[in-house]
Amino acid sequence: MSRSDLNSTSRTNWAALESRSEENIDYSDIPPLTDEFFARATLRIPAERAHNLVQLDPDVKQWFQAQGESYKTLINDVLRQYIENNKSQRSA
16 A cells, blocks of 8 residues: 555655655654653553453463463463363353
């Protein structure tokens, strides 16, 4: 999808903007990000992603991470196996 598809009302000259080098960008009007800024910051997660959040104890997460890169898949597999092993208990 091109930029013009995303916002057909934009009057930004994207070609001119993309032709600039990083050294020519003026950041002087952007305030520094201080510890106070981060202390007041709020994490905002899009609703479509928020339903995937699960709170894990730090030691539990560390154990799964130590099992390898696919630790999220492993967590899912462990939970699925738990469901399968306990189906009869829940339906009773």
